[in-house]
Amino acid sequence: MQIQIPCVVMRGGTSKGPFFLASDLPADERARDQVLLSIMGSPDRRQIDGLGGGDSLTSKVAIVSPSRRPGIDVEYLFAQVGVDSNVVDTSPNCGNMLAGVAPFAIEKGLVKTASPVTTVRIFNVNTGKVVEAVVSTPGGRITYDGDVQIDGVPGKGAGIVLNFLDAAGAKTGKLLPTGNAIDMIDGVPVSCVDYSTPIVFLAAHAVGKTGHETKQELDKDYALLNRLETIRRQAARKMGMGDVSGKVLPKIVLLAPPAANGTITSRYFVPWNCHAAHAVTGALCVAAACHIPGSVASGISRMNASDPGAVVIEHPSGKIEAKVNMRNSDSQDMPVIESAGIVRTARLLISGVVYVPGAIWDGLETDNERGCEQEVELAC
Numbered sequence: 001m002q003i004q005i006p007c008v009v010m011r012g013g014t015s016k017g018p019f020f021l022a023s024d025l026p027a028d029e030r031a032r033d034q035v036l037l038s039i040m041g042s043p044d045r046r047q048i049d050g051l052g053g054g055d056s057l058t059s060k061v062a063i064v065s066p067s068r069r070p071g072i073d074v075e076y077l078f079a080q081v082g083v084d085s086n087v088v089d090t091s092p093n094c095g096n097m098l099a100g101v102a103p104f105a106i107e108k109g110l111v112k113t114a115s116p117v118t119t120v121r122i123f124n125v126n127t128g129k130v131v132e133a134v135v136s137t138p139g140g141r142i143t144y145d146g147d148v149q150i151d152g153v154p155g156k157g158a159g160i161v162l163n164f165l166d167a168a169g170a171k172t173g174k175l176l177p178t179g180n181a182i183d184m185i186d187g188v189p190v191s192c193v194d195y196s197t198p199i200v201f202l203a204a205h206a207v208g209k210t211g212h213e214t215k216q217e218l219d220k221d222y223a224l225l226n227r228l229e230t231i232r233r234q235a236a237r238k239m240g241m242g243d244v245s246g247k248v249l250p251k252i253v254l255l256a257p258p259a260a261n262g263t264i265t266s267r268y269f270v271p272w273n274c275h276a277a278h279a280v281t282g283a284l285c286v287a288a289a290c291h292i293p294g295s296v297a298s299g300i301s302r303m304n305a306s307d308p309g310a311v312v313i314e315h316p317s318g319k320i321e322a323k324v325n326m327r328n329s330d331s332q333d334m335p336v337i338e339s340a341g342i343v344r345t346a347r348l349l350i351s352g353v354v355y356v357p358g359a360i361w362d363g364l365e366t367d368n369e370r371g372c373e374q375e376v377e378l379a380c
Contacts, residue, residue, distance in 0.1 A: 002355040005039075008104055009350040013096030014152040014277040014317075015057045018354060019104045022065035022077070031364045033088035036061055036081055038360045045084045051354065052083060056270050059083050062097045066110050067123055074105045077125040080248055092249050093126045093170070093197060095280025099160050099344035102133035106142045107348065113140040127170040127196070134161040144347045151318025152277030157345030164284055164340050167196040171249060175337070177239035181294035185234050186227075191295040192239050195288035195337065197281040198250035200235040201296045204267065211256020211265050215274040215316045218267060225272065228252050232271060251282060255300050262312040262319055264290060264301040278315040284340045287311035287322035291337065 008019045018039060026032045037043070040059055041050020052059040061079040069075075078097055080089040102120035105111045111120050118137040123130055136143050136158040146158030168175040172194045182189050191201040204211030207227060209218075218224065232252045236244040244250065254267040268275040268282045275282075289297035290311050304310055309324045323341045 001358040003358060003361050004353040004355060005035075007039075007350075007352065007354040008107065008348065009051065010062075010100035010104060010346055010348055011153070012062070012094075012098065012100030012346045013150065013280055013344040015060050015094060015096040016053075016349065017058060017060035017062065017097060018051055019062045019064060019100060021108060022063050022075075025063065026364065033079075034360060034364060035356055036079055036088050037086060038356050039354050040081045042082055043084050043086045047083060052081065054083060056080070056083060056273075057276060060094055060097050062094075062101060062104070064101055064104055064108075064110070069123055071121060072123045072130065073111050073121045074101065075123045075125055076101045085246075087246070089248055090126060091171070091247060093124050093129075093281050095162065095164075095196070095282075095284070095342070096344065098122070098124070098131060098133070098162060098280065100346040102135045102160065103142050103144070103346050103348065106135070106137070107351070113137045113142070115140045127167075129167050129170055129196070130165045132161075132163040132165065134163070136160075144345075146345070148343060148345050150343070150345055151315070151320065153345065157347055159343045160346055162280065162342050162344060164196050164342075166338070167284065167340060168288070168337060169194050170196050170281075171198050172239055172241065175288070176292070177241075181292055182296065183235070183238060185231050185238075188231060189296060190231065190235055191289060191292070191297060192235050192250070193285055193289045193292065193295065193297075194239070194250075196284040196340070197279070198239060198241070199282060199285045199289070200232055200250050200252045201255055201286075201289055202231070202252070203296055203300060204254040204256045204265075207254070209254060209256075209267075211254050211267060212259055213267070215276055218274040228269060229272065251279070253282065253286065255286075255297055257300055258302055258312070258314050260314055260319070262314040263303060264297060264311070265314040268315065274316065277317040278313060278320045280320075280342055280344060283313050283320045283322050283342060286313050287324050287340055288337050291324060291326060 040052035041047035063077040067075045078094045148159035256265040290301040
């Protein structure tokens, strides 16, 4: 017998995956992760026996629940499900999947709508930070139709504005986790920045690249990938993140001057291959880094003098723009980044139930029973 779980599949930005109400999944984290692996068809490179698309960008899950926090509407937990590994990682956030959270919450009746737009305040469980999502709700009903086009996604849709509030130090507690704008690792200058997500930045030319290579070219350069992974692990220790072997954070990014009238060029790694486009949280961190004096990003970027808060990032599939709001601080050398915003689109793809083999549940129940027996023995 198979078990049915209510499920909505949505595209959020340049990613897609199933969205669940937390109440429809096991409360126990280990049991929940086993269910998610089964739903996505992992571990299997093709994910042929599940909903995953055989790619890290389509092996993502969003878990949403009503919030009891004052001033917060819903809570969002992101899970990156390994494609060919038996791993569910809830340490990172995903800004692209985040674009689907407010529409999903409205579809499920978790949020009262307004017209013509509805602002949904979202608490991201992964980072402990708050994001405001402004979605189009003419007449109080969610719409996915619009004229906003984002690179990496065909067609157009209704714009969803994501405003990240107080996102500095999302995982490490500091905008500059090492305390420095520049650190040297294996002879390479790097900037370790934590804004909405922790990233290790380095100039592409420092590792023999132009920074304008295609995803395919970079993914085939195994010597480069191994070198970047070595740098990433060393940087993580400097950032206080410990041994990150097998973990997706921090990410690593190659930066270069823009080629098409943007602000900067980015090749964002996820982290063991190059992103086909760009992560939203990564774009916000790039934008923040461009405003940090002395950083790798600030030395490469070509800021718009008339609108310095706007940062246009060129990536393998086009461009993504982030808007940074700053204020002066007591230290004139380091402005305070109050918030950063970005526009995405989302679309409802499937609404129904997903089936999990009964054997998965039988195994969980058996393990739970064993756990109870062990607790009884310990109590005695």
